[in-house]
Amino acid sequence: xxxxxxxxKVWADHVVVDETPDTPAVLYIDLHIIHEVTTPQAFAVLxxxxxxxxxxxxxLPTMDHSTPxxxxxxxxxxxxxxxxxxxxxxxxxxxxxxxxxDLIGFGNEFRGIVHxxxxxxxxxxxxxxxxxxxSHSSTHGAFGALAFGIGTTEVAHxxxxxxxxxxxxxxxxxxxxxKMPVGVSAKDLIxxxxxxxxxxxxTGHVIEYRGDAxxxxxxxxxxxxxxxxxxxxxxxxxxxxxxxxxxxxxxRPRSPQGADWDAAVTRxxxxxxxxxxxxxxxxxLAADALQPMVTxxxxxxxxxxxxxxxxxxxxxxxxxxxxxxMQVESGKPMxxxxxxVVFVGSCTNGRLSDIEEVARILQGHKVADGVRxxxxxxxxxxxxxxxxxxxxRIIVAAGAEWRETGCSMCxxxxxxxxxxxxxxxxTSNRNFEGRQGIGARTVLASPATAAASAIRGRIAxxxxxx
Amino acid sequence: xxxxxxxxxxxxxxPTNDIDTDQIIPARFLTTTSREGLGECAFYDLRYNTDGxxxxxxxxxxxxxxxxxILVAGNNFGCGSSREHxxxxxxxxxxxxxxxxxxxxxxxxxxxxxxxxPIIVDKAIHRWLLDNPGVPVExxxxxxxxxxxxxxxxxxxIDAFAKYCLVEGIDQLGFLRQQLDQIEKxxxxxxxxx
Numbered sequence: 083x084x085x086x087x088x089x090x091k092v093w094a095d096h097v098v099v100d101e102t103p104d105t106p107a108v109l110y111i112d113l114h115i116i117h118e119v120t121t122p123q124a125f126a127v128l129x130x131x132x133x134x135x136x137x138x139x140x141x142l143p144t145m146d147h148s149t150p151x152x153x154x155x156x157x158x159x160x161x162x163x164x165x166x167x168x169x170x171x172x173x174x175x176x177x178x179x180x181x182x183x184d185l186i187g188f189g190n191e192f193r194g195i196v197h198x199x200x201x202x203x204x205x206x207x208x209x210x211x212x213x214x215x216x217s218h219s220s221t222h223g224a225f226g227a228l229a230f231g232i233g234t235t236e237v238a239h240x241x242x243x244x245x246x247x248x249x250x251x252x253x254x255x256x257x258x259x260x261k262m263p264v265g266v267s268a269k270d271l272i273x274x275x276x277x278x279x280x281x282x283x284x285t286g287h288v289i290e291y292r293g294d295a296x297x298x299x300x301x302x303x304x305x306x307x308x309x310x311x312x313x314x315x316x317x318x319x320x321x322x323x324x325x326x327x328x329x330x331x332x333x334r335p336r337s338p339q340g341a342d343w344d345a346a347v348t349r350x351x352x353x354x355x356x357x358x359x360x361x362x363x364x365x366x367l368a369a370d371a372l373q374p375m376v377t378x379x380x381x382x383x384x385x386x387x388x389x390x391x392x393x394x395x396x397x398x399x400x401x402x403x404x405x406x407x408m409q410v411e412s413g414k415p416m417x418x419x420x421x422x423v424v425f426v427g428s429c430t431n432g433r434l435s436d437i438e439e440v441a442r443i444l445q446g447h448k449v450a451d452g453v454r455x456x457x458x459x460x461x462x463x464x465x466x467x468x469x470x471x472x473x474x475r476i477i478v479a480a481g482a483e484w485r486e487t488g489c490s491m492c493x494x495x496x497x498x499x500x501x502x503x504x505x506x507x508x509t510s511n512r513n514f515e516g517r518q519g520i521g522a523r524t525v526l527a528s529p530a531t532a533a534a535s536a537i538r539g540r541i542a543x544x545x546x547x548x
Numbered sequence: 549x550x551x552x553x554x555x556x557x558x559x560x561x562x563p564t565n566d567i568d569t570d571q572i573i574p575a576r577f578l579t580t581t582s583r584e585g586l587g588e589c590a591f592y593d594l595r596y597n598t599d600g601x602x603x604x605x606x607x608x609x610x611x612x613x614x615x616x617x618i619l620v621a622g623n624n625f626g627c628g629s630s631r632e633h634x635x636x637x638x639x640x641x642x643x644x645x646x647x648x649x650x651x652x653x654x655x656x657x658x659x660x661x662x663x664x665x666p667i668i669v670d671k672a673i674h675r676w677l678l679d680n681p682g683v684p685v686e687x688x689x690x691x692x693x694x695x696x697x698x699x700x701x702x703x704x705x706i707d708a709f710a711k712y713c714l715v716e717g718i719d720q721l722g723f724l725r726q727q728l729d730q731i732e733k734x735x736x737x738x739x740x741x742x
Contacts, residue, residue: 098734099727104708108727110734112742120631122581127721140742148579166579173581210742217630217654233632233658234583235720243724245731249707281566282624282650315627317653349740381566381627400565400622493575502598514570514628516593 085358087253088322089288092228092353096211098245106247112210113140113222114240115196116183118174119147119495120215124238125177135181137244142205143178144186145171146195148495151458151485157188160486163497181241192335194461194487197221197429201305202463204334208323208350213240218429218511220311224304225331226323226353228288231312252362254287254316255355258295260369265545267439268303269431269509269528271295272310273375273385279365281383284316287362290355291321295369301330302435309430310511313382322354374543376416377513377526379404384513388531388543391415407515408523409505416525416541422504424455424482424536425518426529428492431509432460434467436529441473443533443547444480450539455482456498458490482536494518507535551717552663553689555644557617560607561681567621568628569655573637575629586633587640607681617644618685620677624648626655626666635659645687647694649674660710661720667694667704689714 086094093109101107114137121143128135135141148167154160162168178185186193192203197218200206208226213219215237222229232246239246256275276283289311291304299307304321311319328347331337338346373387384404386392394412395401405412410419426432426440440457449455457477459465465487468474474484491498492510499519500506506524509532513524527535530544537547577589594606602609619638625648626634635658638646645665656666665687669677676696677683686695689711695701713720 095738098730104712106707106709108724108730110731110738119578123583123632126581131721164579170579170581207742215630215632217628219630231630231654233630233654233661235632235658235661239721239724242721243728243731244735245724245727247709247720247724281627282652285624285650285653312628312654315624315652346740381568383566398565399563403564495575495578512568512570512628514568516574517570520574520593520598 084356085360087355087359087361088226088290088320088353089228089253092209092211093250095209101249106249109246109248110211111140111213111240111244111246113142113200113205113212115142115200115212115214115219116237117143117147117196117214117216118145118170120234121177121237122170122173123234124241125181127238128181128241133242135183135241138182138184140244141183141241142186142200143174143183144193144196144199145174147489147493149488150496151488151490151498153485160188167496191462191466194463195429195432195489197309198432198460198464201225201301202334202461204331204337207331207337207346208327208353213246217312218309220317220319221305221309221429223308223311223318223320224301225327226320226350228318228320230317251317252287254284254289255361255364256289256291257364257366258291258293258369259366260295261298262295262369262372265530266372266374267528267530268299268306270372270375271369272307273377273382273526274372275367276310276314276382277375277385278367279314281313281381282315284311284314287316289314289316289319290361291319296321297324300435301326302433305433306430310382313511323350374528374531374545376531376541378408378410378416380407380513380515382511382513382526386416388417388541389415417543419505419541421453421507421535421539421541423500423506424453424532425458425491425506425508425510426456426532427458427460427490428510429460430511431529432458432464434464436509437464437468437473438471439529440533441476443530443544444482444537445476447480447537447547449481449536453536453539455536456485456491457482458485459487461487491518500524507532507541549663549713549717549719552665552714554687555617556684556686557644558682558684559618559620559677560613560616561620561678562607563622563678565622566624566627569626569631569634570628572626572634573631578631578633583636585640586637587642590637590641612682615642616682617642618647619643619645620647620681622648624650624652627652630654630658632658632662635662635664639664647677660714663714665689665714669694669702669704673702
């Protein structure tokens with residue numbers, strides 16, 4: 083195996099039954115993260131068929147999507163928005179009790195967004211196969227895991243058998259050479275990649291991110307990159323594990339300990355694409371040319387440099403429809419637009435380093451009049467760590483809201499929404515029509531750009547704030 | 549799963565590219581714990597104005613679109629989230645097949661597992677279908693072919709196992725559970741334990 087890609091190594095290590103022209107491979111899953119939104123119908127299938135959860139020890143349940151983020155001093159005070167969401171949360175608690183699963187629920191110090199807590203707990207590890215009924219499962223690929231989103235039928239498959247039926251995807255190498263300029267973040271990088279290959283550029287492929295600019299990134303930045311892989315159509319994105327990865331995982335609650343740790347690191351060090359490995363496709367981008375990026379349309383591939391004009395786009399009706407929805411004009415830069423809401427959070431940019439960056443920019447400034455700014459930590463751990471550093475006080479002093487953890491305004495299921503027609507600068511991952519609320523106009527950006535825009539009240543280049 | 553072998557229906561056309569799963573079913577409807585009755589939520593924010601009235605310009609609301617079971621959509625249909633509520637909603641609304649030049653991976657998997665047929669055609673056939681809304685189209689799953697009214701028969705790609713499951717109405721969980729001996733053996737003999 084001296085010519086295998088990282089993906090091929092992890093795939094081969096988990097094939098229970100080989101694929102044939104007539105049947106897909108049976109692929110073993112090492113970690114199954116579940117949440118309240120995409121599992122009730124799967125538990126119903128188990129119940130109807132009289133099946134148990136086969137490996138509760140490999141199942142990590144939490145609640146994040148429909149949970150409120152309103153600040154509370156005690157989780158007993160938490161008022162869930164809507165009877166339907168409240169019912170979904172009760173069902174998750176009931177399903178976990180009935181099937182013997184250890185739910186990371188309200189009040190648990192490790193509760194948070196599925197893709198934030200997996201790494202935080204050390205449950206996300208190199209070489210694992212990881213799935214969740216959530217498309218941003220690609221996040222965990224930052225550790226050299228093969229991680230992808232699945233539907234609810236497949237959630238039932240994994241609960242019942244710990245396996246999935248899968249066809250082997252193709253491979254796409256995304257090489258990022260050079261050094262990222264100051265003031266440019268991982269979010270800007272991945273938005274550039276999506277803009278470059280398109281929202282369907284990765285369909286049918288697993289992406290491996292490679293090159294100097296990738297290996298120079300810390301783990302939280304690597305997670306931001308892999309997280310948005312699905313926005314380029316690829317179900318999984320991977321980065322080879324290295325000392326940065328091992329250092330991050332060392333000493334975490336579910337990381338291997340003692341002799342097991344040493345054995346794991348020895349195994350993990352082999353998880354890299356061989357020099358002679360061949361990818362089905364390959365693209366290269368230069369990191370040196372990157373700048374802060376903002377989306378102008380209604381998918382993450384409609385993205386430009388912050389000072390660039392909105393492109394002409396010809397007479398493509400889909401393009402025209404997107405511009406009309408966003409109320410933006412070709413030829414004008416996004417920096418002229420007035421901002422109504424700023425959202426910092428999500429599995430893309432809701433980690434400690436993101437909140438540190440926001441606090442650094444907000445320090446000594448005020449959120450502009452008429453702008454509502456929410457800062458939603460990606461997990462209870464992120465919240466606690468940020469508060470220990472006093473970041474919450476800087477955020478609140480600037481006039482922003484410091485909230486409880488959850489998916490919040492990224493998906494707008496829990497009552498946190500952007501009002502009709504209002505413009506939101508958001509550190510989340512999707513600017514689809516209506517994603518943050520009916521008629522909401524979403525501009526995706528980095529935490530730095532979001533903070534700068536909150537201060538100016540217009541979309542702003544973070545490099546201009548001092 | 550019910551077997552899906554043959555369908556014949558008129559088409560309705562949504563020519564927009566990159567129709568994502570948030571448009572197919574907005575996230576606020578995902579607090580349901582059932583898979584039933586989601587047809588009401590399909591394309592909700594496109595079908596209805598904010599005052600609750602029907603949007604008369606939306607193709608699905610045209611009188612000639614009622615009862616059409618085949619949706620011809622722009623490129624890269626179903627991109628975005630993994631919500632299986634998207635195919636559940638489309639099926640419950642009355643669609644049996646989606647035709648496009650590209651269909652996103654997770655949506656395609658979810659659709660196949662529920663008997664909603666994702667069909668990829670080339671640009672020329674796609675263009676013709678976009679330009680001729682409402683034509684009757686015939687789809688045969690076993691031969692993986694689509695017949696348009698001018699007599700052209702085009703084959704579409706479909707995974708052999710997915711096709712077998714559709715035609716025979718096979719439940720994939722049942723198939724997977726038949727592999728449990730192999731799964732146990734894998735767990736016992738693998739070099740490291742998760």
